[in-house]
Amino acid sequence: MDIVIALIYIVLFIIMMIFVFSIGMIRNYMPKREIVLVLVVAFLIGAIGGAFFLEPIYEELPQMMSTVEKNVPGNEETMYLDLSSSINMNELNDNLSKTEGFVSLKETAITIPLWKLNDKEVEYFNYVLKNIDSHFKNYNVTKDGKLQIELEDNYSSYDALKSFSDWYKLVYGGSISYAQVHAELVVSSSSIEDFQKILLDYGVVPSKMEGPVQSTINDTNTSMLPSTHFVLITGAVGVVVALLGIYYDSFGVFSRRFRRFMREKRKR
Structure with a gap:
């Protein structure tokens, strides 16, 4: 939210509280039961007033708090990406690496969906995967037909998919139509929005983020009140302001008596 708009909302809420205070002050001219x-x-x-003017600002609090972390030199965020194998990883890496704030892009694993596997097929794939490519760091095969293969450092998903596809075609006579590439993008905290825009151009939204900025957002979200509770509190503020208006004359009398008492005490 723009700072100017936020200030306008706060001023409007204050004006509403002044109106409430005024209502409280004219209570003396009403019957007591009113x-x-x-x-x-x-x-x-x-x-x-809280729901319309303060709650939108309150909801932006995590983003406002994270602004401090974004401007701390040296802070970095890690974006976890799930990419379609149809994306040109070389082109994506080139576009990302040219952007200020880029640290690294690492392809960590691939997921290949097959068909529902029985126990024998799961055992077979677990046995054969280690022999398909020595760069397969680790792998997991599930009965729902998902093969997740972790890659060694500096080994591309393209080469890994080619190795598996060549073996699959040789054994089953078919081709792999789709696979998912998992990657980790590390960027400067101050440049998060720039990289999110580039990724969005490729239809990619990070599945998870880690770093000082995201930690601040998560911590702030955890400590925030639900919207309903926040609105109830602003309603209670209105009641307090009205009470101040109702008993304003009493406060004024008490204040004058207190000042008079203090002056007399000093004279003694």
């Missing part, structure tokens, strides 16, 4: 009505109206105005 005090409940004044407090109810004050609560509604506070709740409505």
Whole structure:
């Protein structure tokens, strides 16, 4: 949210509280039983003002808090990406590496969907995968037909998919139509938005993010009140402001008596 808009919202809420205060002040000209009505109206105005003007600012609090971390030199964020094998990884890497704030892009694993496997097929794939390519660091085969293969450092997903596809075609006579590439993109915290825009051009949204900025956002979200509770609190603020208006004259009398008492005490 723009700072100017946020300030306007805050000013509008303050104006509403001034109006509530004014309602409280004219309570002396109403029957005593009307005090409940004044407090109810004050609560509604506070709740409505909080919902329309303060809650949008409150919801932006995690992003505002993360701005500090974004501007700390040396802070880095890790984006975990799930990419289609149809994406040109060389082109993507080239576009990302040219962007200021780029640290590294590492292809970590591939996931190949097959068909539902029985126990014998799971055992067979677990046995044969280690012999297909020595660069397969680790692998996991599930009964729902997903083969997840971890890659050694500096080994590309293209080469890994080619090795498996060549073996698959030789054994089964078919081809692999789709696979997913898992990668880790490390960037400067101050440049997160730039890289998110580039990834969005490829239809990619990070599945997870880790780093100082994301930790700040997560911690702030955890500590924040639900929207309903926040609105109720702003309603309670309206009630407090109304009470200040109702008893303003009493506060003024007490304040004058207190100042008089202090002056007399000093004279003694």
